[in-house]
Amino acid sequence: MTAIDNLQHWRDMAENRIQNAAKMTMIRRQPVDIEFTDLCYSVPVSRTCNKLILRNVSGYFKSGELTAILGPSGAGKSTLLNVLAGYRIGDSTNSVLVNGETRDIKTFRKLSRYIMQEDVHQHCLTVLESLQTAADLKLGKSVSKEVKMKQITEILDLLRLTNSKDTYTARLSGGEKKRLSIALELVNNPPVLFLDEPTTGLDDLSSAQCITLLKSLARGGRTVICSIHTPSAKLFSLFDNVYIVAQGQCVFQGCGDDIVPFLESLDIHCPKHYNPADFIIDVSSGEYGNHHEKMVRAIDNGRKHRWSKKEEPPKLIRLDSGIDDIKEMPDYGCSSLDQFTILLSRMSLQIWRDWSNFLIKVIIHLGVGVLMGSIFYKYGNDASKTIYNFGFCFMSLILFMYVPMLPAIVWFPQEVKCIKREFFNRWYGLNAYYFALSISRIPFQMVQGILYIAIVYLMTEQPLEIERIVKFTSIVGLVTLCSEAFGMAISARLSIVNGIFVGPALSVPNLLLSVYGMGSSITTVPMWIRISMYFSYLRFGLEGLIVTIYGGAREHLICPEEEVYCPLKIPRQLMKEVGMEDANFWRSCFFMMFYFIIFKVVCYFILRQRLKRSRSSGLFWLIGRFIKTHFNLNH
């Protein structure tokens, strides 16, 4: 048994599997060819100079074929993939053609899916659940449940995930994770698939399975393009088209078997028993002398679409343009409202599964509630301790500022990583996602807040009137929401390490502004500071709490008999003392809502800017670029 026979047999087996896979019942899609000419891409390295990563490369990737982009590390293969997929735009706007027409990035994004190198999956979900969510999101309501289920089963079968369909995504092995990533994107059968190093991190067997799978997908009429890092001869033989990049230029394009003749035509001889893929990469990285220019010239930097030994290269048939149909395709599989409900149920499920975290937080809230309650035991109606009751309100505010904010700072950057993939592959719009995210957290926070308030309110003997209780709770609730939104706005751009410092640091001035003016009447505070006090949402929170407890028609507080004189017996007096005599409950609520919305909007825009990676407005981009070149903000 020779090695060649072995390889042949293996190829046959793979082919067989590929044939079977092509028979699947999925939505038929228009085939898409991708062509690019004179593509350039540069990144800023320092203040003045840019580094050119792609230098005028051209190429042609046909549908129904599995294309591999190869090259030594740092040659620009990932960049090429990113640019083609539209993940990075750069200066490459008009040089990519789709079915012979200039690529419209918006339409193209509907057609293509991009599977990134690292597999980040939603935590606390099983494989089946992840797929179901994907199917719900992408296929919409028009497809019945049975059909969706049938498709999912087919995909699970195809990717051999059936056995692990009830495993949590976090417990999958590396290969399974990669396959799940592919499975998730296969749900609505995209005509173009981009994969960034799908085999890196997989062992031999899994990567062979993975490439076979990709080939079968390509056979189904899709355009599958992946960058790959030193494949074995076995894997290499599976690719229909090989595109090799070196130093930002194309050094070969064509069938894998043509590599050896190609090199021979340039007087470079591949040793026997040497993997041609490894060899050409060695050659292009300059290990056998400088042949780079020669190779680039021979392939005309990619303008020669297929190099072949024969004089006449095989005719490549251009497809008729079908872009018009695609333009009518909706942006997303289902309406924003449906996306919202699906995402909300997914998030709720995740929060529910993470019950131990919830339990710990509830217990801590209860504990702190009891402790605070016993410190301020019966202070609420004691005229000699009015000022300390004020302190109690202040402390509760500090608590409900830090407690939602800090976990948000830690948790949100992880979340951003995860949604990057789903968002880019157009599972859902940012709006629907953002609303669902904002809402799914609320009940969780509210339960904790209410537990704390119930204990503290009773123990400290605040006035037991329904209206005051409701108002008190709603103010605390608003503070919680604002703080979480504030934390998220901070961590949307900063890394965890920096965010966890900036968040608490910025909230201290916020806190101090809220009690500013204590001891003197509000009218004596200078104008500037009074204006800056409007910037503190906690100020409104505190005003709201004080007005809830002491405002309205409240009777005089009880002065204990052992005290001679209680200066703050009259509730109004306290409000005057702390500089809040003109506080108003509804105004407080309004301003806190206002700040909540501001934080949410800021967070939304930062997130959008990060996810879309487009050159938005000129100024914003310039600032972003300045920061990127001067500070190390990437994470």
Next chain:
Amino acid sequence: MADPFPRRPAVNIDFSDVTYRVTTWRKFKPAEKKEILHGVSGEFRSGELTAIMGPSGAGKSTLLNILSGYTVRGSGGSIRVNNDERGVSKGLEEFKKISCYIQQDDMVRPQLRVREAMSLATHLKLGCDIPGYQKKQKVSELLGMLGLAKSAETYCKDLSGGQKKRLSIALELVTNPPVIFLDEPTTGLDCVSTTSCVDLLKQLAEQGRTMICTLHQPSAMLFSKFSHLYCVAEGQCIYQGPPAAMTSFFQSFGLVCPQYHNPADFLIEVASGDYPRDLDSLAQAADNLALKRAICLDKNDNADEKGIELYNLQSRKKIKQTSDNDLVSAKCLPKPASMWLQFFHLYNRNLIVVRRDYFQILLRLICHLFIGVIFGYLYQNVGNNAQTILANFIFVYGSNLFLHYTGQMTVLLSFPLEYAILTREHFNRWYSLLPYCLALFLVEVPLQLACALAYLLPGYYLTAQPFETARVSTFFMFNLAICLTAQATGFLSGALFPVTIAVFLGPVLSVFLSVFGFASKYSDINAPLRPFYNISYFRSAFQGSFYSLYGSGRSDLPCSEFYCHYKKPKVFLDEMELRDFQPVQEICYILFVGVISYLFTLFSVWSKLNRR
């Protein structure tokens, strides 16, 4: 000894009846005891590259962990090193000196260059007995041997997966350990890197080391490179011996490897039960195989000895002796750096890391300065006015709170982020915990002090606090003390709790502690809560800072109106029950809390690292 990097004696490991039990805790159900390894036995010889294989969940990583001493708790059976029983407490430390364990994820510090990482390892492990030029030479030699010479100046974060793996092997090869354990060295590498990695391992084994690694689905070519195979299925050993004899062994049980099938895949399929097989009889047969092998090997050994006897009996005997009893004698073991030297090198490394990450430091300093100026502006001149004494009270509270949070939060993540690297380096005996922690603390402490000063100086000046040396110094002392203590508690909570809980618990506790003294007086607090008042270091710092401004006979404050209640600072101090405040005692208390927190941090990290 002339040779600074002496040859190390050969080490054989054999083990019998190794068991491993875990107790799993489940939601709403009683705990369950589960045996993962059911008494496996085997022998791993020096000069062999051993692969432990098996389907996931079969217990191969567990076996490796037990053999390397990484897991101790829950394991049973006996492990012998060169026929000496390795006890849990006695032999293990000795054994760790001659072995190293390379985990699956490559924990290398991303901000260091390859050469820097390597020279740090040599400095730490080889101590100062070996001159610098020899160390340098050794580093270059190792980098060259592992094919890393080209990327010696690359940052570790820019290395590819294969290079990272080779670097983590190179880091451990510095002391030339005779036993190397590797957990899935090939997982995560592409084909070429995998091949070169296994070739390297084989080469290392042929030099006389005992190389043991777990393996996950290798290719047929890779599979044949291993000299010894140990296959685990459902906690039992189903095969041990050379890979080539594997198929025929299974054939005798009626399990035939199909043509064109990777024998490694076949093995996994058998182990995971794709073919009908009787596990017990397989295990029995595998044990027999082991026996046969041992006899055969011993015979070979004897033959070998006889062969050498003619002319080299003396030296051979000697080697035998050392390998039996003196595995860790001073002669063959390089002396690691002393505590101080370890501290020095680690501190240097931390400084490099901090310097390369300068954005974070800049952000911290600027943030402190900025907020100091804002506070100062808001509370302009409150320090020298009888009417604004309450505002000053709040300013002091706010400053303390600010310094407390920034101090605590910045270091909260330092242990959780470093923990993986720390575990690896500590387990492989790079350094002791004390110098490591000291180096970590001593980088953060001056930084935090600088930040605190950046905040306090503008704040103090702008709010027109009294410029008397005694007051300024005590005020600063209290503020810096709270800052440092907060940092210590930050380290502690980061070391004690998982991140999500630490991030949440830290602020809650500090809010709770800051209530005392600020929002409630001692006399007003219920008796059961008074201990909390006393232990609150936040209270003591807050009161201390306030007392330093107004206490010890400050003259009357200027008052622009007809009557100011707090014209005499003493009145306010009386009201706040601060008249009998003892600054010296309190500052000692704050620092005491800080020191205690540091000690607890050390202890908790130590117990985490030693919980095996």
